[in-house]
Structure formats: C-alpha cells, structure tokens
Amino acid sequence: MQAIVNGQPMEIREGMTVSELVETLGLAGRRIAVELNGEIVPRSRHEQQRVTAGDQLEIVHAIGGGSI
Numbered sequence: 001m002q003a004i005v006n007g008q009p010m011e012i013r014e015g016m017t018v019s020e021l022v023e024t025l026g027l028a029g030r031r032i033a034v035e036l037n038g039e040i041v042p043r044s045r046h047e048q049q050r051v052t053a054g055d056q057l058e059i060v061h062a063i064g065g066g067s068i
Contacts, residue, residue, distance in 0.1 A: 001053040012051060019046040022059065031062040 001014050005021070012021060018034055018041055034041045035058040041049050051057065 003051050003054065004056040006058055014053075016051050017047055018049045018051060018057075021051055021057070022046065025059065027059065031064075032059055033062050034059050 001012060002009050003012050004010070005025075012024075016024075018036065019028075022028055022032065022034070034046065036049065036051070037056055
C-alpha cells in the first residue's frame with residue numbers, strides 16, 4: 001500500500017506501525033517527532049499506531065533549544 005512520507009509517496013507493508021516505519025527509515029533511537037494526518041503521534045503510541053493507505057506522515061528531527 002502507499003502512504004505519503006515527508007511529501008513523497010512510499011510503498012509500505014500493510015499493517016505497518018509507526019514504530020516499524022521509523023525503524024525502516026533508519027531513524028529508530030533518534031529524537032524525532034511524527035505527525036500522522038496532521039496530528040502528532042506521541043512516542044508512547046508509535047508501537048500501536050498503524051499506518052493505513054493514503055496516510056500522510058511528516059517525520060522530523062526534534063531539535064532542543066534553550067535560552068542563551
């Protein structure tokens with residue numbers, strides 16, 4: 001099935017979870033944020049949240065900041 005990941009069509013396995021997708025992309029263990037169809041998916045839900053055909057995901061590196 002196909003989903004849109006960071007604006008690009010991507011063929012993914014049916015029933016794939018966000019966690020599995022992150023691992024497939026080589027991003028496991030990194031500080032990232034995942035948005036699925038406009039909603040942030042908390043890291044605690046990555047293993048349960050399934051990606052379905054036509055879903056739109058944005059995966060970005062989380063960058064910490066602070067005051068100087």
